[in-house]
Amino acid sequence: MSPATSNHQPSTALQAHNLHVHAGTFPAVRNVSATFETGRFSAVIGPNGAGKSTLLRALLGLNAPESGEVCLFGRSLGSWSRPERSRALAYLAQSEGLPDSATVRDVVALGRGAGEWRFGLLPTRPWTDADDAAVDSALDRTDTRRFEARKVAELSGGERQRVALARALAGQPRFLLLDEPTNHLDLAYALEVIRYLRCEVAGGLGVVAVLHDLNLAARADWLLLLHQGEVLASGPPETVLTPGNLLAAYGVRARVVRDADRLLVIPED
Ligand SMILES: Nc1ncnc2c1ncn2[C@@H]1O[C@H](COP(=O)(O)OP(=O)(O)OP(=O)(O)O)[C@@H](O)[C@H]1O
Secondary structure (H helix, E strand, C coil): CCCCCCCCCCCCCCEEEEEEEEEEEEEEEEEEEEEEECCEEEEEEEECCCCCCHHHHHHHCCCCCCCCEEECCCEEECCCCCCHHHHHEECCCCCCCCCCCCCCCHHHHHCCCCCHHCCCCCCCCCCCHHHHHHHHHHHHCCCHHHHCCHHHHHCCCCHHHHHHHHHHHHCCCCCEEEECCCCCCHHHHHHHHHHHHHHHHHHHCCCEECCCHHHCCCCCCCCEEECCCCCEEEHHHHHCCCCCHHHHCCCEEEEEEECCCCCEEECCC
């Protein structure tokens, strides 16, 4: 192949190729293909039971597909070692269990593998200044440094969510996959989480977030709309959040209006 026709660009994406995934015995994800880029805020949307969480878990390698493949940076996820994979892909589950008696700083340090020290396991490598710097940076970027010495038990739900985010960021992943990160958060905290994620995306992180609030999803760069386990639409918000797609996916009539630079979904039912 001549240099002009060869593709020397390394892939920067997390990709699903014709993915079929079962949840239990139920075919929850059916023939899904999608490309999630680094430096892009992608949101997975769709009604309850559409297969969003199942897809997210398959992208993380936590659910093995029945058929199809997940590739990270052009390599099948199955060929990545577990430590390699968990360094590249961070996950924020719907309700993150954080150790109540630990301090915020100790919890964020767990994102660097500090559990080995904290829980008396055999450390596989020494703790370094670079680890401290990564913890400091994650605390600063999530505005949690000011309560780093407090115990997790003393935090509000919104503060806990930011600490969980800081823990994930401390590991310096290439992708962060989040399952309903704004669940149980009030409007201000929800917007704040989206704002922190947007800053990380500007720094090159790939974000893939399952979101139920379509007006928050409208702030993403790219959307994947699932319906009954299949892709109903994908692309920039203005091409996905259309009255026709919303009716097909949710069975709800809605107007989609543009306010300044933002889309707003207004249900009419
Ligand atoms: N262990 C299981 N056994 C059988 N069916 C399951 C199992 N887990 C999930 N399902 C089904 O798979 C489908 C997809 O579930 P999934 O949790 O991926 O959907 P979701 O889009 O994330 O839903 P929600 O928005 O309600 O969280 C649902 O119909 C669900 O009932």
